[in-house]
Each structure stands twice: as structure tokens, then as C-alpha cells.
Amino acid sequence: MNKSQLFAVEKTVDGHNIILLGQSGTGKSFVVKEIQKKLSGAGKNVSVTGTTGIASLNVKGCTVHSWSGIGDGRYDSDELCQKLLTDEHFVSYKQNILKADSLIIDEISMLSLKHFEQIEYVCRTIKHKDLYFGGIQVIASGDFFQLPPVPDQLTSDSGEYCFKSNIFAMVFGHKIVFDEVIRQDELDFIKAINDVSKGEIPEDTKNLILRLQRPLSPGDDPIRPCGRNFDIFNACKLMEMDGVSKCYQSIDEDVNKLCSKMCVPKLLHLKIGCPVMLVKNISSALVNGLQGKVVAMKEDSVTVDFENDLVQLGRETFTVYSSIDKKTVATRHQIPLILSFSITIHKAQGLTLDRVEVDASNIFAPGQLGVAMGRARNKKGLRIISFNSNSVIPQRSSIYEFYNKNFVQFD
Ligand SMILES: Nc1ncnc2c1ncn2[C@@H]1O[C@H](COP(=O)(O)OP(=O)(O)OP(=O)(O)O)[C@@H](O)[C@H]1O
Numbered sequence: 001m002n003k004s005q006l007f008a009v010e011k012t013v014d015g016h017n018i019i020l021l022g023q024s025g026t027g028k029s030f031v032v033k034e035i036q037k038k039l040s041g042a043g044k045n046v047s048v049t050g051t052t053g054i055a056s057l058n059v060k061g062c063t064v065h066s067w068s069g070i071g072d073g074r075y076d077s078d079e080l081c082q083k084l085l086t087d088e089h090f091v092s093y094k095q096n097i098l099k100a101d102s103l104i105i106d107e108i109s110m111l112s113l114k115h116f117e118q119i120e121y122v123c124r125t126i127k128h129k130d131l132y133f134g135g136i137q138v139i140a141s142g143d144f145f146q147l148p149p150v151p152d153q154l155t156s157d158s159g160e161y162c163f164k165s166n167i168f169a170m171v172f173g174h175k176i177v178f179d180e181v182i183r184q185d186e187l188d189f190i191k192a193i194n195d196v197s198k199g200e201i202p203e204d205t206k207n208l209i210l211r212l213q214r215p216l217s218p219g220d221d222p223i224r225p226c227g228r229n230f231d232i233f234n235a236c237k238l239m240e241m242d243g244v245s246k247c248y249q250s251i252d253e254d255v256n257k258l259c260s261k262m263c264v265p266k267l268l269h270l271k272i273g274c275p276v277m278l279v280k281n282i283s284s285a286l287v288n289g290l291q292g293k294v295v296a297m298k299e300d301s302v303t304v305d306f307e308n309d310l311v312q313l314g315r316e317t318f319t320v321y322s323s324i325d326k327k328t329v330a331t332r333h334q335i336p337l338i339l340s341f342s343i344t345i346h347k348a349q350g351l352t353l354d355r356v357e358v359d360a361s362n363i364f365a366p367g368q369l370g371v372a373m374g375r376a377r378n379k380k381g382l383r384i385i386s387f388n389s390n391s392v393i394p395q396r397s398s399i400y401e402f403y404n405k406n407f408v409q410f411d
Helices: 003-013 028-041 053-058 064-066 076-084 088-099 111-127 185-198 203-211 229-239 257-261 368-374 397-404
Strands: 018-022 046-050 101-108 136-141 174-178 246-249 249-252 267-270 275-278 292-297 302-305 307-311 316-322 327-334 338-339 356-359 382-385
Touching: 003 018, 003 028, 003 174, 018 028, 018 316, 028 046, 028 101, 028 136, 046 327, 053 101, 053 316, 064 088, 064 101, 064 111, 076 111, 076 246, 174 356, 185 368, 185 397, 203 267, 229 338, 229 368, 292 307, 356 368
Parallel strands: 018 136, 018 174, 046 101, 101 136, 356 382
Antiparallel strands: 246 267, 249 327, 275 292, 275 338, 292 302, 302 307, 316 327
8 A cells, every 4th residue: 555545444443434536546545445454353343334235345345335324314313213223124224223323424425415414413312422423433445526416306405415515514624635546657647537537638638538448459349328318329239240139118107207317227238248236135156236147038037147156136115205295106127137238427427447448428427437437447448439529517606615625634
């Protein structure tokens, strides 16, 4: 580990709450795993979490939402505390909180203010201690120049950055910023990722991106992250594949327009050999965002090869819950898969990849293109297509204000 990585580990062992920052590829997730080992070795009960299924798998943890019981955010804080205290289905979440000495949250840029405050409140209430997070040591890592939280109208989550919370500075007295990029070693590429993440596009970076429009050298299919509108691309690629397609039609209850908010399609078309992504957390290893290939299709189940782990998946239940009406407003039973010839950039955050083909045509959030480019180890393994003047979105001034804010210095 480099000097600042070692410093971060040392300070967490001393018991500090810390936020680890630094551009893509500086080793934040790597250090999170080292911190987990060190603290566990010192006899602490350490919970490692991320803000998405894949981000948490990357650090061998679970999502902070499933750790704490907040799930999709359908309950308000008091309702959730009540469930944690009285509902047998929430016992494991209550135990997670009661047992935890330290909580690590990776990829914190995607944690909304609402969920940050909710987790803090729930931990404090369940631990019965009048200390932030009930006295649990909290270590967070991420890069606010990467992906912002996703707003959710149905649960009244505006998707505000968690650092805007009034208690954020009280929880994290200290910050450590990593500034040595380890994932990549080409200086012009590192600069370009940094520029694009910050929403800037000087001439040299633009030229580098334009040069990366060329096709990748022959090899395995690249991972293809894009902003949105990848359904048509996926459907076309499936049509181009050899083989007979099979269609799984969802069984919907409360059929209404909210069904369109479901993460699984009404009609799921698949072929043997097609790439798919799991869209539900099923176990600690089978998480939302995991990719595999279809190897068998039966009437009501699909077998997927997830990196040599064959898993048979039947229909799962997906619901849309309205926190305002306090009830489930749509229910769908479907195989928990989507096609993944192309995936969203949100599903790719945190990964290190050898071959990446970024579709820059439908970028809609600041930091998105930077996250997609930053997955590649080098320029050789990266292609950028459909780059245009809207592909780079300026960052919000509040992020610069947060980074410039004074944190407490270590003694
Ligand atoms: N001290 C180290 N020794 C060896 N490899 C390292 C070290 N630090 C980081 N790496 C490697 O560098 C790559 C990038 O690290 P990592 O994914 O932790 O970065 P990150 O800052 O979390 O990136 P992102 O913000 O994009 O999620 C990984 O392949 C990781 O294993």
C-alpha cells in the first residue's frame, strides 16, 4: 500500500470515523478490504457494505440498504424502527446493527441524504445510545465526482447528496484523499478520466476521446456500459444471435402504469448463450447486477452460468410500493433477469475491466462518462462510441464546496 493508504488503515484502527475520497482507481475499495481485515483481526465486528449490489460484491459485503433493513426505502424511519423492534422478518437486520462495532460503506456517492440519515437514526435507536450511528464506527469511501444518488418519487427521495446532511460533518470528522491512481498508469488517460469526471473537456481530452472511437482489437466481447435506452440495443443483439428465442411473460397483479417502473420486463426474450444480468438480491453471492450467460431454459425457469456457478432461477416477486399511500401499488412475478449485451453505467461503478465499449450517446448525470471510462485498465481496452457535446455534464458547485470544506486535522 502507498503512504496515504497505510495512513487510512492506521487511523481507522485508532477508531476514527473517516471518509476516504479520491478519483476513480486510487484504491479506495482496495483499502476498504484492508481496513476490514485489520479491524476484524483486532476483534471488532465489522460490517462491509456498498450502495449497490455490484459495489458491495466488489468489497465482499452486502448493500447498506439490505444490511440495515431500509431495503428500497419504503418505510419512514419510525416505521422501520418499529419493524426492527417487533417484526420477526426484521430480526436479522436488528442483529446486524446490535452486533456491529464498525460499519464500512463503499461507493457512498450513491447514498442519498434521506437514506444516510435514516440509517444513522435507525442505528442510534436500535443501539439505545445517544451517539451518531449509536456509537458504531463509520468508515465511508467514494468519489462525489462519480455517480450521484438516484431519486425516487415513490418514496419521496429527492436523491440529494448525503454530504448535504446537517449531521454529515459531525459523523465524519476526518477525510483522507487518495491522489495516486493505481488502476491506470497512462498519464494522459488518467487526466482525461479526471477531466471528464469533473465535467470539463479541454482540447487534449476531447482529442483522446475521439481517438478512442476506433474498434477494439479482436477478443472477448467487451462490457458495454451506457447511460440509458439500452433495451433496443439488447433486443437487436439478441436477434442477431443464432438459436431459438423463448419468451417469459410476467404475471402482473394490480396492472397499471406503475408496472413500467419495474426493473424486469413484461416480456423477457432469451436465447441459449445470451448474456444476462440478475436484477434482484437473492443471496449474499447472487446480487443485483451480477452477470452471467443463459445455459438452459425451461417452461418456468432459466439456468444461468454465473462465472462457473450454475444457478436455476424461477419467478421472483417484484413490487412497487407507495410510501405516500403506504401500500403496494403494483406486483409482478417474473424471472429476475434482463439482457446484458449492454448495461447501465450505474451497474458498472466500482469495477475494474479489461475490455470496455462505452456508449456516450445517452449520458444524463454528471460524472457518468468518467465512471464508464474509469472502468478500463488502459486505453487499449477502451472504445468510446457516439461521443457528443452532451456526453460530458458539468458537476454541481456543491461538490466543489464539499471538497473545499475544512475537516478536522489528525493530531
Ligand atoms: N495498494 C495496492 N496494491 C495493489 N493493487 C492495488 C492497490 N490499491 C489499489 N489496487 C488495485 O487498483 C485497482 C483500482 O482499485 P480500486 O477499485 O480499489 O479503486 P477505487 O478508488 O475504489 O476505484 P473506483 O472509484 O473506480 O471504484 C484495483 O484493481 C485494485 O486491486
